Amino acid sequence: MSKNGQAKLERHRLLSRYLQGNPFLTDEDLAHILGVSIQTIRLDRADLNIPEMRERVKKMARGVYRHLRAITGKEIVGELVELEVGREGLSILNVTEEMTLQKTRVLDGRYLFAQANSLALALIDTDVALTGTAKVSFKRPVFKGEKVLARAIITRKKGNKYMVRISSYVKDELVFQGKFLVFDLSEEVRRLENSP
Amino acid sequence: MSKNGQAKLERHRLLSRYLQGNPFLTDEDLAHILGVSIQTIRLDRADLNIPEMRERVKKMARGVYRHLRAITGKEIVGELVELEVGREGLSILNVTEEMTLQKTRVLDGRYLFAQANSLALALIDTDVALTGTAKVSFKRPVFKGEKVLARAIITRKKGNKYMVRISSYVKDELVFQGKFLVFDLSEEVRRLENSP
DNA sequence: CTCTGCATTAGTACCTGGTACTAATAATAA
DNA sequence: TTATTATTAGTACCAGGTACTAATGCAGAG
Numbered sequence: 001m002s003k004n005g006q007a008k009l010e011r012h013r014l015l016s017r018y019l020q021g022n023p024f025l026t027d028e029d030l031a032h033i034l035g036v037s038i039q040t041i042r043l044d045r046a047d048l049n050i051p052e053m054r055e056r057v058k059k060m061a062r063g064v065y066r067h068l069r070a071i072t073g074k075e076i077v078g079e080l081v082e083l084e085v086g087r088e089g090l091s092i093l094n095v096t097e098e099m100t101l102q103k104t105r106v107l108d109g110r111y112l113f114a115q116a117n118s119l120a121l122a123l124i125d126t127d128v129a130l131t132g133t134a135k136v137s138f139k140r141p142v143f144k145g146e147k148v149l150a151r152a153i154i155t156r157k158k159g160n161k162y163m164v165r166i167s168s169y170v171k172d173e174l175v176f177q178g179k180f181l182v183f184d185l186s187e188e189v190r191r192l193e194n195s196p
Numbered sequence: 197m198s199k200n201g202q203a204k205l206e207r208h209r210l211l212s213r214y215l216q217g218n219p220f221l222t223d224e225d226l227a228h229i230l231g232v233s234i235q236t237i238r239l240d241r242a243d244l245n246i247p248e249m250r251e252r253v254k255k256m257a258r259g260v261y262r263h264l265r266a267i268t269g270k271e272i273v274g275e276l277v278e279l280e281v282g283r284e285g286l287s288i289l290n291v292t293e294e295m296t297l298q299k300t301r302v303l304d305g306r307y308l309f310a311q312a313n314s315l316a317l318a319l320i321d322t323d324v325a326l327t328g329t330a331k332v333s334f335k336r337p338v339f340k341g342e343k344v345l346a347r348a349i350i351t352r353k354k355g356n357k358y359m360v361r362i363s364s365y366v367k368d369e370l371v372f373q374g375k376f377l378v379f380d381l382s383e384e385v386r387r388l389e390n391s392p
Numbered sequence: 393c394t395c396t397g398c399a400t401t402a403g404t405a406c407c408t409g410g411t412a413c414t415a416a417t418a419a420t421a422a
Numbered sequence: 423t424t425a426t427t428a429t430t431a432g433t434a435c436c437a438g439g440t441a442c443t444a445a446t447g448c449a450g451a452g
Contacts, residue, residue, distance in 0.1 A: 008428070024254070026409060037430050042411085052410055054250060054437090058220070061256035065219070104381070109327045110273075110310045117306060130337065131305045137329040185300070204399070222438065233401050238440085248439055250408090 008044075011036070015044050023056045076122070077114040078150060085125040086154065091115060093148040100144050107142035112168060112176040119152045120164040120180040128185040132161070136178035146170045160184040204240075207232070209293065211240050216294040219252045273310040274346060281321045282350065287311060289344040296340050303338035308364060308372040315348045316360040316376040324381040328357070332374035342366045356380040 011034055018033060019025060027045070031038040045052075051059075078093035093115045095107050113136055121129045142148060149169050156163040160183055168176035207230055214229060215221060223241070227234040241248070247255075274289035289311045291303050309332060317325045338344060345365050352359040356379055364372035 023257075028409080039430055039432095040428080043429080054253075054409070057250075057254050057257045061219075061253045065256065104324050104326070106326065110306065110313060113309050113313075113330075114306045117309075128300050130300065130302065131334055133331075133333040134309075135329075135331045138327055141326065224438080235401055235403095236399080239400080250438070 011040075012044055012048055015041070016048060016050075019050060019056070023060065024053065026053050076118040077111060078118060078148070080119070080122060083122060085123060087123075088151070088153045089119050089123050090152075091119045091122075091150045093150070095142055095144050095146050095148065097144055104141070105143060107144075107146075107148075109138055112136075112138065112142070112148065113178070115148065115150050116152070116166040116168065116176065116178045117180065119150050120166060120182055123152055123154055123164055124162055124182055124184055126184045130183050130185055132181040132183050134178055134180045136176065138176055139174050142170055142175050148175065150176075207236075208240055208244055211237070211246075212244060212293045213298070215246060215252070219256060220249065222249050273307060273314050274344070276315070276318060279318060281319060283319075284347070284349045285315050285319050286348075287315045287318075287346045289346070291338055291340055291342050291344065293340050300337070301339065303340075303342075303344075305334055308332075308334065308338070308344065309374070311344065311346050312348070312362040312364065312372065312374045313376065315346050316362060316378050319348055319350055319360055320358055320378055320380055322380045326379050326381055328377040328379050330374060330376045332372065334372055335370050338366055338371050344371065346372075 014034060015030065018030065025033075027038050027041045030041045034041070044050075050056075078091040080089065080091050082088075082090035093111065095111075099107055099111050101108050113134075116136065117131055117134070120131065147170065150166055151168075152164050152166045154162050155165050162182045162184065164180045164182055166176075166178045166180065167174060210230060211226065214226065221229075223234050223237045226237045230237070240246075246252075274287040276285065276287050278284075278286035289307065291307075295303055295307050297304050309330075312332070313327055313330070316327065343366065346362055347365070348360050348362045350358050351361050358378045358380065360376045360378055362372075362374045362376065363370060
């Protein structure tokens with residue numbers, strides 16, 4: 001068993017390392033690389049509790065998936081907790097690892113903007129609203145684990161234009177402030193649809 | 197063909213969105229969800245140039261893989277096509293279906309903001325840069341299929357503060373304009389790291 | 393009303409990258 | 423030499439497809 005078993009152990013080590021370096025290798029690839037049969041590779045994987053390539057790849061993909069969805073997936077960033085359409089609203093954003101910048105560990109500013117923008121649009125009582133202009137100010141960095149509470153108030157309304165003021169806090173500290181000029185475009189859209 | 201073709205187009209839109217929301221769905225899942233046969237789903241995917249689930253998942257996984265190994269690992273929206281650090285830069289964003297709002301079919305403003313913000317930060321020659329304030333203006337809606345060219349120029353520099361002006365165009369039409377005040381925080385970070 | 397053309401569905405053969413299992417064949421230790 | 427362990431071979435089966443052919447539906451044009 002000694003000589004035989006050592007070769008096996010050594011191969012197990014190599015196998016793990018190869019897969020660590022490149023998880024996309026199939027059993028066939030590995031059999032080639034290690035100069036053994038495909039069955040041996042399968043037995044080795046079974047010994048080492050290493051799943052098949054497709055499962056490995058899926059697992060990795062699921063990792064990014066969350067990261068990706070965090071910003072692009074949803075149209076609304078943050079959770080609406082209070083909404084009085086046409087007046088004011090409240091939204092909470094839980095800052096998770098995926099939302100932070102790798103280097104600084106600070107919440108990516110786009111999330112604060114997105115949260116504010118989502119909330120501003122939600123406030124307008126219409127199907128179709130778009131942001132015209134915005135002036136935003138990032139007051140202090142936000143870190144993982146913090147909860148950002150955004151409060152929005154409609155300060156002015158003139159025709160189909162709304163001015164929305166947003167202040168975002170972590171606890172009692174102001175971290176972000178913005179003014180959004182939002183347009184209600186439902187009329188324009190209706191006109192367009194009725195005259196194709 | 198009108199009624200039939202419209203149903204198809206609508207299904208294509210839904211399909212894209214479902215897969216955007218969850219790229220792990222198999223053809224069988226999609227057939228169930230959309231209430232059509234599996235063959236129809238395959239034809240739709242062919243029309244839309246959407247690869248099979250395993251390929252999609254692999255692509256995502258490879259994405260992470262690069263992400264993990266990337267030296268810079270910057271979260272950039274849009275593709276950098278020109279960058280003269282400290283002076284100016286150019287970035288292109290291809291607007292796809294997934295980036296548009298469902299109701300209006302218009303590019304979600306956050307993408308324009310994110311593209312501009314990414315570009316502004318990339319311009320600063322440092323490891324750690326954060327946006328302080330921003331004033332942005334959305335000039336006209338952008339639609340699927342359009343290419344947004346963002347041009348950024350550093351207009352002022354004062355200590356660790358940079359003023360970056362960004363203008364984004366579709367062809368020759370201005371669609372977005374913004375001013376970003378960006379801070380270079382590398383000094384602060386170094387100080388913090390040296391005194392733990 | 394029938395004909396044409398696209399949309400949809402059905403079905404088949406085949407592929408990759410496996411699992412799960414059985415059996416035969418080395419290689420080694422006792 | 424024999425028992426033990428490692429390796430290889432082979433088979434049946436599976437998911438999730440591709441690629442192709444053929445049948446059926448269904449709307450609009452003439």
